[in-house]
Amino acid sequence: MNYWLFKTEPSDFSIDDLANRPDKREGWDGVRNYQARNFMRDVAQIDDLVLVYHSSCKNVGIAGLARVSKVQLPDPTQFDPTSKYFDSKSTEEAPRWWMVEIEHIETFEKVLTLKTIKALPQITKLPLLKRGHRLSIMPIIKDEFIVLLNAANSITTVR
Numbered sequence: 001m002n003y004w005l006f007k008t009e010p011s012d013f014s015i016d017d018l019a020n021r022p023d024k025r026e027g028w029d030g031v032r033n034y035q036a037r038n039f040m041r042d043v044a045q046i047d048d049l050v051l052v053y054h055s056s057c058k059n060v061g062i063a064g065l066a067r068v069s070k071v072q073l074p075d076p077t078q079f080d081p082t083s084k085y086f087d088s089k090s091t092e093e094a095p096r097w098w099m100v101e102i103e104h105i106e107t108f109e110k111v112l113t114l115k116t117i118k119a120l121p122q123i124t125k126l127p128l129l130k131r132g133h134r135l136s137i138m139p140i141i142k143d144e145f146i147v148l149l150n151a152a153n154s155i156t157t158v159r
Contacts, residue, residue: 002048003145004039005128006066006102007136009056015064015107018052024104028137029075030085031099036137041098043139044068050102051140051148053128054111061113062152070101112152122147 006028008014018026031037048068054060074095077085090096117123126148127138140148 001142002043002045003140003142004044004048004050004068005053005062005126005138005140006050007053007055007128007138010054010063011057014054015052015066015104018064018066018102018104019107021104025069025101027070027073027075027099027101029077029099031075031136032085032087032097033135033137036135037096037098039137039139040100041072044071044100046071049105049145051145051152052102059111059113061111061117062108062148063111064107065105065149065152065154066102067105068100069103073099073101075099106154108152108154110153112148116151117148120147120151 018024031040046068050066050068051062052064052066054063075097077083078087078090078095078097079092080086087096118129123129123144125141126144127133127135
Protein backbone atom coordinates (compact mmCIF):
# COMPACT_ATOMS: atom_id res chain seq x y z
CA MET A 1 0.00 0.00 0.00
CA ASN A 2 1.11 3.53 -0.80
CA TYR A 3 0.29 6.77 0.97
CA TRP A 4 -0.22 10.08 -0.80
CA LEU A 5 -0.89 13.77 -0.41
CA PHE A 6 -2.99 15.26 -3.23
CA LYS A 7 -3.11 19.06 -3.39
CA THR A 8 -6.13 20.91 -4.69
CA GLU A 9 -7.48 24.43 -4.63
CA PRO A 10 -10.84 24.20 -2.85
CA SER A 11 -12.28 26.90 -5.12
CA ASP A 12 -11.82 24.36 -7.96
CA PHE A 13 -12.43 21.09 -6.10
CA SER A 14 -12.55 20.46 -2.34
CA ILE A 15 -12.91 17.56 0.04
CA ASP A 16 -16.57 18.62 0.41
CA ASP A 17 -17.02 18.43 -3.37
CA LEU A 18 -15.66 14.88 -3.25
CA ALA A 19 -17.98 13.96 -0.37
CA ASN A 20 -20.96 15.25 -2.35
CA ARG A 21 -20.22 13.36 -5.59
CA PRO A 22 -22.33 10.33 -6.56
CA ASP A 23 -20.79 7.36 -4.76
CA LYS A 24 -18.37 9.91 -3.19
CA ARG A 25 -15.94 9.27 -6.07
CA GLU A 26 -14.24 11.49 -8.62
CA GLY A 27 -11.41 11.23 -11.14
CA TRP A 28 -8.36 13.30 -10.14
CA ASP A 29 -7.99 15.04 -13.49
CA GLY A 30 -6.10 18.04 -14.79
CA VAL A 31 -2.64 17.08 -13.50
CA ARG A 32 -0.08 18.38 -16.00
CA ASN A 33 3.22 17.62 -14.33
CA TYR A 34 5.06 14.57 -15.67
CA GLN A 35 6.35 13.36 -12.31
CA ALA A 36 2.89 13.64 -10.69
CA ARG A 37 1.39 11.93 -13.74
CA ASN A 38 3.90 9.11 -13.42
CA PHE A 39 2.96 8.61 -9.77
CA MET A 40 -0.68 8.21 -10.78
CA ARG A 41 0.02 6.11 -13.88
CA ASP A 42 2.79 3.85 -12.59
CA VAL A 43 2.71 3.75 -8.79
CA ALA A 44 -0.78 4.36 -7.40
CA GLN A 45 -2.73 1.25 -6.50
CA ILE A 46 -6.33 0.57 -5.55
CA ASP A 47 -6.87 1.16 -1.81
CA ASP A 48 -3.87 3.49 -1.44
CA LEU A 49 -4.73 6.19 1.11
CA VAL A 50 -4.76 9.87 0.15
CA LEU A 51 -4.63 12.97 2.33
CA VAL A 52 -6.49 15.75 0.51
CA TYR A 53 -4.66 19.05 0.96
CA HIS A 54 -6.29 22.42 0.32
CA SER A 55 -3.91 25.04 -1.10
CA SER A 56 -4.22 28.64 -2.32
CA CYS A 57 -6.97 29.39 0.19
CA LYS A 58 -7.50 31.02 3.58
CA ASN A 59 -7.15 27.78 5.54
CA VAL A 60 -4.26 25.90 3.88
CA GLY A 61 -3.76 22.33 5.05
CA ILE A 62 -5.00 18.76 5.10
CA ALA A 63 -8.79 18.70 4.95
CA GLY A 64 -9.67 15.04 4.64
CA LEU A 65 -8.96 11.47 3.70
CA ALA A 66 -9.71 9.47 0.55
CA ARG A 67 -8.66 6.21 -1.02
CA VAL A 68 -7.69 5.35 -4.57
CA SER A 69 -10.63 3.46 -6.08
CA LYS A 70 -9.52 3.13 -9.74
CA VAL A 71 -6.11 3.39 -11.40
CA GLN A 72 -4.52 3.96 -14.80
CA LEU A 73 -7.37 5.98 -16.29
CA PRO A 74 -6.70 8.29 -19.25
CA ASP A 75 -7.55 11.85 -18.18
CA PRO A 76 -10.53 12.84 -20.37
CA THR A 77 -9.76 16.57 -20.10
CA GLN A 78 -6.76 16.12 -22.43
CA PHE A 79 -9.15 15.32 -25.30
CA ASP A 80 -11.62 18.16 -24.69
CA PRO A 81 -10.74 21.28 -26.74
CA THR A 82 -12.87 23.42 -24.40
CA SER A 83 -10.92 22.31 -21.31
CA LYS A 84 -8.02 24.33 -19.92
CA TYR A 85 -6.26 20.95 -19.69
CA PHE A 86 -6.64 20.14 -23.40
CA ASP A 87 -3.51 18.67 -25.00
CA SER A 88 -3.53 18.77 -28.79
CA LYS A 89 -0.65 16.26 -28.94
CA SER A 90 -2.57 13.64 -27.00
CA THR A 91 -4.82 11.09 -28.71
CA GLU A 92 -7.20 8.49 -27.37
CA GLU A 93 -4.93 5.83 -28.90
CA ALA A 94 -1.86 7.34 -27.22
CA PRO A 95 -2.89 9.42 -24.20
CA ARG A 96 -0.23 11.51 -22.49
CA TRP A 97 -2.08 12.25 -19.27
CA TRP A 98 -3.41 9.82 -16.71
CA MET A 99 -5.47 10.01 -13.56
CA VAL A 100 -6.78 7.93 -10.71
CA GLU A 101 -10.24 7.94 -9.21
CA ILE A 102 -10.46 8.64 -5.50
CA GLU A 103 -13.24 7.90 -3.04
CA HIS A 104 -14.07 10.04 0.00
CA ILE A 105 -13.47 8.41 3.37
CA GLU A 106 -13.55 11.31 5.81
CA THR A 107 -13.69 15.08 6.04
CA PHE A 108 -11.73 16.24 9.06
CA GLU A 109 -13.52 18.35 11.64
CA LYS A 110 -10.76 20.95 11.30
CA VAL A 111 -8.15 21.44 8.62
CA LEU A 112 -4.70 20.32 9.77
CA THR A 113 -2.92 23.56 8.93
CA LEU A 114 0.44 23.85 7.22
CA LYS A 115 1.72 25.71 10.30
CA THR A 116 0.76 22.77 12.51
CA ILE A 117 2.28 20.26 10.06
CA LYS A 118 5.57 22.19 10.09
CA ALA A 119 5.59 22.10 13.91
CA LEU A 120 5.30 18.31 14.13
CA PRO A 121 8.79 17.03 15.07
CA GLN A 122 8.14 13.59 13.54
CA ILE A 123 7.55 15.08 10.08
CA THR A 124 10.99 15.29 8.47
CA LYS A 125 10.65 13.70 5.03
CA LEU A 126 7.33 15.09 3.79
CA PRO A 127 7.97 16.54 0.31
CA LEU A 128 5.42 19.30 0.96
CA LEU A 129 7.85 20.89 3.42
CA LYS A 130 10.85 20.80 1.09
CA ARG A 131 11.84 24.10 -0.48
CA GLY A 132 10.76 24.42 -4.11
CA HIS A 133 8.55 21.35 -4.03
CA ARG A 134 5.42 22.16 -6.01
CA LEU A 135 4.05 18.76 -7.05
CA SER A 136 0.30 18.38 -6.68
CA ILE A 137 0.68 14.66 -5.95
CA MET A 138 3.37 13.39 -3.64
CA PRO A 139 4.14 10.16 -1.83
CA ILE A 140 4.26 10.09 1.96
CA ILE A 141 6.09 7.48 4.03
CA LYS A 142 3.75 5.38 6.17
CA ASP A 143 5.07 6.57 9.54
CA GLU A 144 4.57 10.23 8.62
CA PHE A 145 1.15 9.48 7.11
CA ILE A 146 0.07 7.99 10.44
CA VAL A 147 1.41 11.00 12.37
CA LEU A 148 -0.52 13.37 10.07
CA LEU A 149 -3.70 11.30 10.33
CA ASN A 150 -3.46 11.28 14.13
CA ALA A 151 -2.73 15.02 14.22
CA ALA A 152 -5.87 15.60 12.15
CA ASN A 153 -7.85 13.72 14.84
CA SER A 154 -9.05 11.33 12.19
CA ILE A 155 -11.52 8.61 13.12
CA THR A 156 -9.68 6.31 10.67
CA THR A 157 -6.82 4.14 11.87
CA VAL A 158 -3.91 2.77 9.86
CA ARG A 159 -1.90 -0.20 11.05
